[in-house]
Amino acid sequence: MRVARQIGQRLVTALPSVAGVIVVTFLLTRILPGDTAAYFAGPAATPAAIEEIRARLGLDQTLPVQFLRYVGDLARGDFGASLTTGQPVLADITARLPASAELVLVALVLAVAIAVPLGIIAALKERSLIDHACRVVATAGVSLPVFFTGLLLVYVFYYILGWAPSPLGRLDVFASAPPTASGFFLIDSLLAGDVETFRATLAQLVLPAATLAIFALAPIARMTRGAMLSVLGSDFVRTARAAGLSPNTVVMGYAFRNAVLPVITTLGMVFSFLLGASVLVEKVFAWPGIGSYAVEALIASDYAPVQGFVLVMAVLYLLLNLCIDILYGLIDPRVRIDA
Amino acid sequence: MSAAGISEARAASGLTATLQHARHVITENPVTGFAFALFLLLVVTAILGPSLVPYDPLATDSSASLRPPSARHWFGTDQLGRDIFSRVVVATRLDMIIAVTSVAVVFAAGGLAGIAAGYFGGWTDRIVGRLADTIMAFPLFVLAMGIVAALGNTVTNIVIATAVVNFPLYARLARAEANIRRDAGFVMAARLSGNTDLRILLFHILPNILPIMVVQMSLTMGYAILNAAGLSFIGLGVRPPTPEWGIMVAEGAAGIISGEWWVALFPGLTLMGAVFCFNLLGDGVRDIVDPQRRT
Amino acid sequence: MDKMPLLDVRDLTVEFATRRGAVRAVDQIDLSVMRGEILGIVGESGSGKSVTSYAVMRILDRAGRIAEGSISFSGMALQTLPESQMRDLRGREMSMVFQNPRAALNPIRKIGRQIEDVLLRHAQATRTDARAKSIAMLDRVRIARPEERYDAYPFELSGGMCQRVVIALALACRPQLLIADEPTTGLDVTTQKAVMELMVELTRERRMAAILITHDLGLAAAYCDTVMVMEKGKVVESAPSADIFSAPTHPYTKRLLQATPKPGSVLRDLVMDPQPEPPPPARPIQPGRILDVRGLVKTYGANNAVDGIDLHVDRGESVGLVGESGCGKSTTSMMIMRLLDPSDGSIQFDGQEIGAVPARAFATHPMRKRIQMVFQDPTDSLNPRFTAERAIADPIQRMGGSIRRDALRARCEELATLVGLPVHLLDRFPHQMSGGQKARVGIARAIALNPDLVILDEPTAALDVSVQAVVLNLLQDLKISLGMSYLFVSHDLHVVRLLCDRVIVMRAGKIVEQGTAEQVLEAPTAAYTRELIAAVPHPPT
Numbered sequence A: 001m002r003v004a005r006q007i008g009q010r011l012v013t014a015l016p017s018v019a020g021v022i023v024v025t026f027l028l029t030r031i032l033p034g035d036t037a038a039y040f041a042g043p044a045a046t047p048a049a050i051e052e053i054r055a056r057l058g059l060d061q062t063l064p065v066q067f068l069r070y071v072g073d074l075a076r077g078d079f080g081a082s083l084t085t086g087q088p089v090l091a092d093i094t095a096r097l098p099a100s101a102e103l104v105l106v107a108l109v110l111a112v113a114i115a116v117p118l119g120i121i122a123a124l125k126e127r128s129l130i131d132h133a134c135r136v137v138a139t140a141g142v143s144l145p146v147f148f149t150g151l152l153l154v155y156v157f158y159y160i161l162g163w164a165p166s167p168l169g170r171l172d173v174f175a176s177a178p179p180t181a182s183g184f185f186l187i188d189s190l191l192a193g194d195v196e197t198f199r200a201t202l203a204q205l206v207l208p209a210a211t212l213a214i215f216a217l218a219p220i221a222r223m224t225r226g227a228m229l230s231v232l233g234s235d236f237v238r239t240a241r242a243a244g245l246s247p248n249t250v251v252m253g254y255a256f257r258n259a260v261l262p263v264i265t266t267l268g269m270v271f272s273f274l275l276g277a278s279v280l281v282e283k284v285f286a287w288p289g290i291g292s293y294a295v296e297a298l299i300a301s302d303y304a305p306v307q308g309f310v311l312v313m314a315v316l317y318l319l320l321n322l323c324i325d326i327l328y329g330l331i332d333p334r335v336r337i338d339a
Numbered sequence B: 001m002s003a004a005g006i007s008e009a010r011a012a013s014g015l016t017a018t019l020q021h022a023r024h025v026i027t028e029n030p031v032t033g034f035a036f037a038l039f040l041l042l043v044v045t046a047i048l049g050p051s052l053v054p055y056d057p058l059a060t061d062s063s064a065s066l067r068p069p070s071a072r073h074w075f076g077t078d079q080l081g082r083d084i085f086s087r088v089v090v091a092t093r094l095d096m097i098i099a100v101t102s103v104a105v106v107f108a109a110g111g112l113a114g115i116a117a118g119y120f121g122g123w124t125d126r127i128v129g130r131l132a133d134t135i136m137a138f139p140l141f142v143l144a145m146g147i148v149a150a151l152g153n154t155v156t157n158i159v160i161a162t163a164v165v166n167f168p169l170y171a172r173l174a175r176a177e178a179n180i181r182r183d184a185g186f187v188m189a190a191r192l193s194g195n196t197d198l199r200i201l202l203f204h205i206l207p208n209i210l211p212i213m214v215v216q217m218s219l220t221m222g223y224a225i226l227n228a229a230g231l232s233f234i235g236l237g238v239r240p241p242t243p244e245w246g247i248m249v250a251e252g253a254a255g256i257i258s259g260e261w262w263v264a265l266f267p268g269l270t271l272m273g274a275v276f277c278f279n280l281l282g283d284g285v286r287d288i289v290d291p292q293r294r295t
Numbered sequence C: 001m002d003k004m005p006l007l008d009v010r011d012l013t014v015e016f017a018t019r020r021g022a023v024r025a026v027d028q029i030d031l032s033v034m035r036g037e038i039l040g041i042v043g044e045s046g047s048g049k050s051v052t053s054y055a056v057m058r059i060l061d062r063a064g065r066i067a068e069g070s071i072s073f074s075g076m077a078l079q080t081l082p083e084s085q086m087r088d089l090r091g092r093e094m095s096m097v098f099q100n101p102r103a104a105l106n107p108i109r110k111i112g113r114q115i116e117d118v119l120l121r122h123a124q125a126t127r128t129d130a131r132a133k134s135i136a137m138l139d140r141v142r143i144a145r146p147e148e149r150y151d152a153y154p155f156e157l158s159g160g161m162c163q164r165v166v167i168a169l170a171l172a173c174r175p176q177l178l179i180a181d182e183p184t185t186g187l188d189v190t191t192q193k194a195v196m197e198l199m200v201e202l203t204r205e206r207r208m209a210a211i212l213i214t215h216d217l218g219l220a221a222a223y224c225d226t227v228m229v230m231e232k233g234k235v236v237e238s239a240p241s242a243d244i245f246s247a248p249t250h251p252y253t254k255r256l257l258q259a260t261p262k263p264g265s266v267l268r269d270l271v272m273d274p275q276p277e278p279p280p281p282a283r284p285i286q287p288g289r290i291l292d293v294r295g296l297v298k299t300y301g302a303n304n305a306v307d308g309i310d311l312h313v314d315r316g317e318s319v320g321l322v323g324e325s326g327c328g329k330s331t332t333s334m335m336i337m338r339l340l341d342p343s344d345g346s347i348q349f350d351g352q353e354i355g356a357v358p359a360r361a362f363a364t365h366p367m368r369k370r371i372q373m374v375f376q377d378p379t380d381s382l383n384p385r386f387t388a389e390r391a392i393a394d395p396i397q398r399m400g401g402s403i404r405r406d407a408l409r410a411r412c413e414e415l416a417t418l419v420g421l422p423v424h425l426l427d428r429f430p431h432q433m434s435g436g437q438k439a440r441v442g443i444a445r446a447i448a449l450n451p452d453l454v455i456l457d458e459p460t461a462a463l464d465v466s467v468q469a470v471v472l473n474l475l476q477d478l479k480i481s482l483g484m485s486y487l488f489v490s491h492d493l494h495v496v497r498l499l500c501d502r503v504i505v506m507r508a509g510k511i512v513e514q515g516t517a518e519q520v521l522e523a524p525t526a527a528y529t530r531e532l533i534a535a536v537p538h539p540p541t
Helices: A002-030 A036-041 A047-057 A063-075 A089-124 A129-143 A146-160 A185-191 A195-232 A235-242 A247-284 A290-299 A303-331 A333-338 B002-028 B030-052 B084-120 B122-136 B140-151 B155-182 B185-192 B197-233 B245-256 B261-289 C049-057 C083-089 C111-121 C130-140 C159-171 C189-205 C217-223 C241-246 C251-259 C329-336 C359-364 C388-399 C405-418 C423-427 C435-447 C465-482 C493-499 C517-522 C527-535
Strands: C007-018 C021-033 C038-042 C064-073 C094-097 C177-181 C209-214 C226-231 C234-240 C289-300 C303-314 C318-322 C344-349 C371-374 C453-457 C485-490 C502-507 C510-516
Touching: A002 A063, A002 A303, A002 B122, A002 B140, A036 A047, A036 A303, A089 A129, A089 A185, A089 A195, A089 A247, A089 A290, A089 A303, A129 A195, A129 B261, A146 A195, A146 A247, A146 B197, A146 B245, A146 B261, A185 A195, A195 A247, A235 A247, A235 C094, A235 C159, A247 A290, A247 A303, A247 B140, A247 B197, A247 C111, A290 A303, A290 B140, A303 B140, B030 B084, B030 B261, B084 B122, B084 B155, B084 B197, B084 B245, B084 B261, B122 B155, B140 B155, B140 B197, B155 B185, B155 B197, B185 B197, B185 C371, B185 C388, B185 C435, B197 B245, B197 B261, B245 B261, C007 C049, C021 C038, C021 C049, C021 C064, C021 C209, C021 C234, C038 C049, C038 C217, C049 C064, C049 C094, C049 C177, C049 C209, C094 C159, C111 C130, C111 C159, C130 C159, C159 C189, C177 C189, C189 C209, C189 C217, C189 C527, C209 C217, C217 C226, C217 C241, C226 C241, C226 C251, C234 C241, C234 C251, C241 C251, C251 C465, C289 C329, C289 C485, C303 C318, C303 C329, C303 C344, C303 C485, C303 C510, C318 C329, C318 C493, C329 C453, C329 C485, C371 C435, C388 C405, C388 C423, C388 C435, C405 C423, C405 C435, C435 C465, C465 C485, C465 C493, C485 C493, C493 C502, C493 C517, C502 C517, C502 C527, C510 C517, C510 C527
Parallel strands: C038 C209, C038 C226, C094 C177, C177 C209, C318 C485, C318 C502, C371 C453, C453 C485
Antiparallel strands: C007 C021, C007 C064, C226 C234, C289 C303, C289 C344, C502 C510
16 A cells, blocks of 8 residues: 555656656757758658648647647657658557567666676675676776677677577567567567577577677676675674674675665666667667667658657656666665655 | 965965876876876877878778778778778767767756756756756667757767766766755855855865766766767768768678678777776776875 | 683784785783673774774774784684684674664664564574564663564664664673673763663673773763773773772873863863963953844744744853754854844844844855854865865955955964964865864864854864863963854853853753853753753762
């Protein structure tokens, strides 16, 4: 009950951000250089078509009226239509979203699974070889341009070693997608009991997910190490040690549970990086997600999909931050009272 | 004026002390020293690069396309037979200019807005906070894409987009640092000494925050370069045939699965090296400007 | 009673590895504690008293190590005991209570569970009876409604309550030795008394040995059987506490004892050498009121932090404003200082109403230079990027009219000499100075423009007792020679009595008693004042 109320309260506090996101995406469509209608109509449109679009978009009206129209359209799920695919933008994005989500989530799990233990060990063995190694890996990871990492991995594991399948999409051309349940091929193929497809999916997923994970590794490992170091030096850990608690209880039960709080906060920033970087990774691996959809639209000067993409990404990111806040509240009793 | 006199004298002795400390840090920590050397190399390349390169970075030569690295072409040639080494060197200036300008812009704008928000609180704080929150509500790279797409495909707009997406980072940092110092004893003492709000902000709070902001600056330099390169990788901002590291990696991407690794590798490695250098430098700068560690 | 000491430390030397090589924090000390005995280890900051206790518990941080010596605890040689056996001893046979109780507890774990962790670890409870035992322990340290409090988190409890929980945690497994490291520092004096009495009662009742580590000689003497005085890592004196007080032998102990304010002592007594130079010439003072405060109120939300108080300060007078944390004394001083706007009431300074001038605009008010302040924390109150000279020069440059650069330097040197700050230190930054030196810079800055009223906000709370003695004397001399008035905000009745003519006692935003210092301290009328006075530790006489 209390948790439900907290979630409700947190949802309310997210509303100004949603409003901000809508205002910004609206403004982005109005500050297009030159004639916005011509921009939306695409490069090959006739003057008549441009006029029609101008009227349809309401660009002949005042800004507040345009804004209300825009909000109204969004509320009805009308994000405009893509010139390249001819489909409504929302339908395109919904169809491609699971591909992006699967990629980003797998990458995140991979990054957390490696970075958190690495950070803990580095903190426990401060200034040891593993600590220095952790620092170098972290700094190098954050310095690697994701698109370049992706290309390097492809070159090594596909071209030279031949271990990975060709970097073209979620499944190789001869395999067929599993029946859609969640849209996540890993889950759907397991649900269908299709081990072959599962393996094929996993094989396609490993390189792009690893690329993203390498990028996300650094901030998580750094934050884990820093948080662990500060908690291990804190008074209550000293109390726990002076009370003779076992090292395991002290490190995992006392120190880590406290250190995980700033790490959870960092996850918000990591998601921001991941969602942005996923666009580049999708382009490198021809991954049929919303990022590559937006990039294709950008190249074709097809503007509505880009707008829809920015909006959807922002909403997704808001939702992720919401989850992070709720998770934080579940662990830290101090936040529960404040809320 | 007497005040200026004292501050100048102090600044001079402070500068010598800083230089001495900088030398100490560089000699003590070879990694930082290495980063400084790399940084100097980048700066020199950015300034002198175009006049040193062996080939015209834009000159095509269809008879020499996709040559692997050799004594003639150290980094090989691309599809159009252009010398990759020359292109990588010449690109340094553009990438550095984008990074430096965007960081300088956001440093001034975000820093000032944040300090004012943290010190005055109230409406100033709410407006700056709301602005930062709104920007932070987007995944940053995605917002940068949106901005460049909307404003138009130019280098200036890449600079603007990079500055905008970094604004919350600076504003929030400056706000937090100003806010904890707002009620510090030395700020109250400054008020008792007859300092106005503006004086307190500029002469008491700002000098204490500046070092932290400078560290932030060198850390975001790396991110700014990555951001710009990422945008041009997906075809935003810098346009061919202009040499730029991100776009050169994009041009070489197709060659990766057919074995022409050098087209993408060298610009990619250079890009990585530059970002790595700035990240290491950030750690080094932190050691230098932290007065607690100065002995 | 057996004759073997429970804890016997011989030639203990502890070294810390630093950038400049090994530093000896503790240098060949001996100590022993019998069962049923309470030993006090007294020393100023950096004396090595805490390090000694960490060495005994073997919880030194990574840089520290026991270089030589032996630690024998009920026949076991602790310095060579494997870490796993040491862990079994900690919490079960020997426990520790720390300073800053709120930070000493895991912030995100229920306090009852934290006690259970220790009980379960040392097999003093099983899964089934752990909860009951934990609640019983909370009850034992006199925490009201222990069943409810079992589920509380540290941030929901007061500092005093947290310290009781830490004591419960330390004593849960009935150890033989309890080490308390500054257990009441930062707590109010009434809370301090309650915590100390609880701790002594429990250790006596269980016939435990205990070590109390403190900077407060009075506290040690009041509660310990034996007192050991440490200075710079060495033991300078060790004797039964009554003897230490009546007949200290070592010069350092004498100085320390002398510097500790106690009932009946006079300000001049606090410093060792009787003033070599005669007291400074007094500046003549015209009688009259310098400050008159009426009906002052500060409201935060629904409650009044300051609830309609009246007070006044005459020219040349020192008035003490005393109370425990949260009583509103700091809020009052901030309002008089015009750093905070009052919700209601008037503040008249030298016959002129200044309470209505907004705090933000007061920086340029002509009265600004006439009311100054010395802050509690000398480190926090100095700009880390300003040298001592620039800090002292700041008010002169802002409010002292135009002044030439060499004249300004001369004035800074004059002020430095006045407050006893060596002139060559004027070019130093705060982090290059000691606490006492920083306090002097803060005082020089406050008196730079000869103010009429100086508010002293716990000016010596962050200083060692010997430094405090010197600073208090300095303040007294300055007051007389410059003809200033003081409003002295403090929690320490003894210190207030030394410096003040009149004392005002505050509680919960109201004044409960005021009168001459003698009157209030010797014959208090309010029950709260009596409680405050009784709570101050009394050394054996």
